[in-house]
Structure formats: C-alpha cells, structure tokens
Amino acid sequence: MQSFLSQIESALAKNETIVIGCSCEITYSGRAEAFLQLGDRLIIIKSDKALLVHQPTGNAPINYMKPDSSHSIIQQDSAVWIKSKNLPLKEYLDVCIHAIHFVSSHPLKDGQKLELVGSEKDMSEMIYKNPSLIDPDFKSVSMEEQTKYGFIDVFGTDRNGNIVIVECKRYCADLGAVTQLRRYVERIKEIKNTDKVRGIIAAPKITPNADKMLKDWGFEFRAVSPPKYLERYRKDQKRLDGF
Amino acid sequence: MQSFLSQIESALAKNETIVIGCSCEITYSGRAEAFLQLGDRLIIIKSDKALLVHQPTGNAPINYMKPDSSHSIIQQDSAVWIKSKNLPLKEYLDVCIHAIHFVSSHPLKDGQKLELVGSEKDMSEMIYKNPSLIDPDFKSVSMEEQTKYGFIDVFGTDRNGNIVIVECKRYCADLGAVTQLRRYVERIKEIKNTDKVRGIIAAPKITPNADKMLKDWGFEFRAVSPPKYLERYRKDQKRLDGF
DNA sequence: GGGGAGAGATGCCGC
DNA sequence: GCGGCATTTCTCCCC
Numbered sequence A, B: 001m002q003s004f005l006s007q008i009e010s011a012l013a014k015n016e017t018i019v020i021g022c023s024c025e026i027t028y029s030g031r032a033e034a035f036l037q038l039g040d041r042l043i044i045i046k047s048d049k050a051l052l053v054h055q056p057t058g059n060a061p062i063n064y065m066k067p068d069s070s071h072s073i074i075q076q077d078s079a080v081w082i083k084s085k086n087l088p089l090k091e092y093l094d095v096c097i098h099a100i101h102f103v104s105s106h107p108l109k110d111g112q113k114l115e116l117v118g119s120e121k122d123m124s125e126m127i128y129k130n131p132s133l134i135d136p137d138f139k140s141v142s143m144e145e146q147t148k149y150g151f152i153d154v155f156g157t158d159r160n161g162n163i164v165i166v167e168c169k170r171y172c173a174d175l176g177a178v179t180q181l182r183r184y185v186e187r188i189k190e191i192k193n194t195d196k197v198r199g200i201i202a203a204p205k206i207t208p209n210a211d212k213m214l215k216d217w218g219f220e221f222r223a224v225s226p227p228k229y230l231e232r233y234r235k236d237q238k239r240l241d242g243f
Numbered sequence C: 001g002g003g004g005a006g007a008g009a010t011g012c013c014g015c
Numbered sequence D: 001g002c003g004g005c006a007t008t009t010c011t012c013c014c015c
Helices: A002-013 A120-129 A175-192 A208-216 A229-241 B002-013 B120-129 B175-192 B208-216 B229-241
Strands: A017-029 A033-045 A051-054 A063-065 A070-076 A079-086 A091-106 A115-117 A139-147 A150-157 A163-168 A197-203 A220-223 B017-029 B033-045 B051-054 B063-065 B070-076 B079-086 B091-106 B115-117 B139-147 B150-157 B163-168 B197-203 B220-223
Touching: A002 A017, A002 A070, A002 A091, A017 B017, A017 B091, A033 A091, A063 A091, A091 B017, A091 B091, A120 A139, A120 A150, A120 A163, A139 A175, A150 A175, A163 A175, A175 A197, A175 A208, A175 B175, A208 A220, B002 B017, B002 B070, B002 B091, B033 B091, B063 B091, B120 B139, B120 B150, B120 B163, B139 B175, B150 B175, B163 B175, B175 B197, B175 B208, B208 B220
Parallel strands: A163 A197, A197 A220, B163 B197, B197 B220
Antiparallel strands: A017 A033, A017 A091, A033 A051, A033 B115, A051 A063, A070 A079, A079 A091, A115 B033, A139 A150, A150 A163, B017 B033, B017 B091, B033 B051, B051 B063, B070 B079, B079 B091, B139 B150, B150 B163
16 A cells, blocks of 8 residues: 555656556535545546546546646545645545555656547538539538638538528437527528528438428438548458458 | 566456556547557556547547447557457457556446536526526426427426526536527427417526527526535535634 | 437637 | 537436
C-alpha cells in the first residue's frame, strides 16, 4: 500500500499518466451531485490532470473531472483518499480507496489527431459536389450557410426557382432533425421574403414519426449515406488479396 | 515483450480488465472510418469486452469498440497487433503496437450504479411539486406526458383556463429547446383543438437567439435551476464544522 | 429492439 | 469567451 502511495505521488509530480485498479467509493459535487457505492474501478489520471473513473463494464466513464483539475492523495487510517478539485468550475470529486489492486504510471506523449471519414461534414461535401444525389435538377450553391437561427448544411436552388435547403444526418433522422430543418426554412422564407423554399432531409433513414412530421410540413426525404472512402479502399484491398 | 503478450492473452481468457500503456497506431472501420498515427496511449479492455483507446490528454476516448466485441492479440515481426471485431455491428479496430510501456490486469467486480441528484428529471419533479416556481397561478397536472411528437416534462393549467407546457433544461436553453417546446405546444393545440396553450422554458438561463425565438412565438422563460440536495447538505456540514 | 431525449454530455469550429 | 451543433455520441426509459 505504502509503495503504491509513493508511486502515485511521484507520478503526479512528474505529470505522468496514472492508472489505478482499486476498490473504492466516490463522491462528486459540481454541476450535479453524485455518490457511487463501493466497487472495483479503474482510476485514470492523465497528464493534463483530467481524472476518469471507469467501471469494469460499459463505454463511458461513471465519474470524471475535467482537465486542469488538481489532485492530492492522502492516507487516513486504513483508507487512501484521492481528492480532486477544479476551483474555476467549482467541481469536487473524492475517491475513498479501500484496496489497491495495481498501479501503473508512465510519461505518455501523443500529439496526434484522429483522421476520420464519414462524418456529417463529409456527407455535406459529397452532396455539395454531387448535387444529383438530391435531385436531377438540384444545383448546390454553398455549404454551412450562416443563419441567425443556425447554419445550413447545403444550400442551393432548383430549375423552378426554388431555394433548396438540405439538412444532412449521418445516421437516422429524428424529430429534432425535422424541427431543425423547419427552423432554417422559415428563417430563409423570412429573410428572402418568399415562399419558394424547399426543405430536404438527406440521411440513410428516418424515423416514422419524423417522416410524418416532414410530410405534414411539405418537406422531402432523400436516402443518402455518408461516404466511407477507407472502407472502399479496404474492400478493394481484399479483392486484390483474393478475398 | 513476450511476457506482456502472455499476460494479455491470459487476462483476456480470464475476462479480466486489462490496461496497456503503449506506443501504437490505430485503424477503425465501422460506422465511420478512422486512422490515428503513432503515439502513446492507454488501451483498456474491459471485462465486458469493450475496448477504449485514451490519449494522455482529454476526457473522451479517441477510439473505442462497444461491449461484446472480440479481441485477439498477434505478434508479427517486431510489432504486436490487437485485432478487435464486432461482427453484429460490422465494426473493426486494429491496434498496431510498436512498444509496450506497461500492462496491468485484474478481475474487477462492480455492480454499483451512480446515485445522481440535479438532473433534468429532478428539476421536473421539483417544479411539479412546487408549481409556484413557474407562476403563482400555475397548477401542475402531470409529468412526462406522452405525445406522438415527444413527451412533455411538466404539464399543467393556469387560472385562465390555459393549458401550460413546461420544458426544463438543466443548463442553458438553446434553439433546440425552443423548437422542442414549439413541437409540443403545436401538438397539444392540435389534439385538444384549442389555442389556449402556453409554452414555458424553465432553465437557469437561455441564449439570446433562443430567447428571441421564444418571444417571437409568444412563449415564456422562467429562471429555474436544478436542485442539488447533496450540495446543500455539504454546506450545512461545513457550517457545522465551522467553515 | 426502436423511438425519443437527456447528459455532470464532450469536442469542434466560428464569431 | 459564448453560440450552435455533430458525435463511431452514450445512456436510460418506455413503448
């Protein structure tokens, strides 16, 4: 226990990334208040002083502190406490550790950013460059058109002199997507003082209720999926490899 | 390296939670496609077979696989590969490890759930039980009222025979909150065949544009903050302790 | 399992 | 810094 303690203190001082496997209770106070009863967790303190608490299942942390928090470690009777504070955000988190299973620490260095393809932004670009994905007579004019009430993914016209507003969703369009589209259409009608505005949702699919709302307001749906260039590349690779 | 390998293989077989500190490259293919250049990261494999990749900074994982994925570890030349698959979700993630800094593993057990106070739900309940927070003559009728176009946080009436719809936000109400409220108000007007419907946003604050939109549609704003009982308790404690 | 919406959301970009 | 919004969102609840 004592050697774990000094390892953690030393690693904190050296700004290393620290992982602690332990049995603990957790109290949080800040934007909300929370308590987590005794159980086994991973405590991670990163080199930017973010703290994460992960249970042995699930994707998301069960508790956390944002970067630039401060952490102190204290032994009290048979327990070890990690006390974390973020004074600017008025956030506090206390870990009461009953048993430590392991401690690992190392000075990790990483400045890389994720290169990602298939986002909504990529979808907008694809549609902007290939307007026929929306309609044979759709002509794209701009992307990310700014409005007081938000920005429009793809903005264009059709041959009947309508303004066309396209809202992209990378997965399944929902009620929120339709109200978002409606907000833009109404705003553009107001600004341009015209009723000749079409609203289109471009997404792989749409929920039934959202589709009903869409039709009720005279908007349209186009089945479009986000581009995934790397997947295509990978498939080509497989083909070349004889798969 | 070889002892790390066998430790990881053994821990995988025993369903332990594993943490690997390493220098690696990562490729992901699934809902989108991504690549992450060489850098130092934490690889976490949980006992439910979720996999997380964390950089030494930031709150969120940079890459991940959902629970119930399968993971295999392979040595090839001087590199170690972790190959993760989730066939039902058609997701794939490969970690190419150039150097391992440390490996920790342990059979973590935890069935606890977070007890949290201060959510939007708590806010709805507070308003439901203390309707005067909204208006002296507001009477609450129900919570989570179901609508085809979504469910309403707090539903009630006033003394002028209006139906009152309250949408709660625990932080700052935005344009989405207003369009959400509008959707409910319009739906209730339609169902009840009446125009006597008031819409109210209850939140600590509201963005300027959202406030403008709110006023444009004749809705109202009430400054209400979510309850934080534990914080009050803690303050009382401090007072007792002489702080 | 899908729909709907919150989250102590986080993170990104633009003004 | 705030505003607006996507996210490989994740998670929960309810049908």
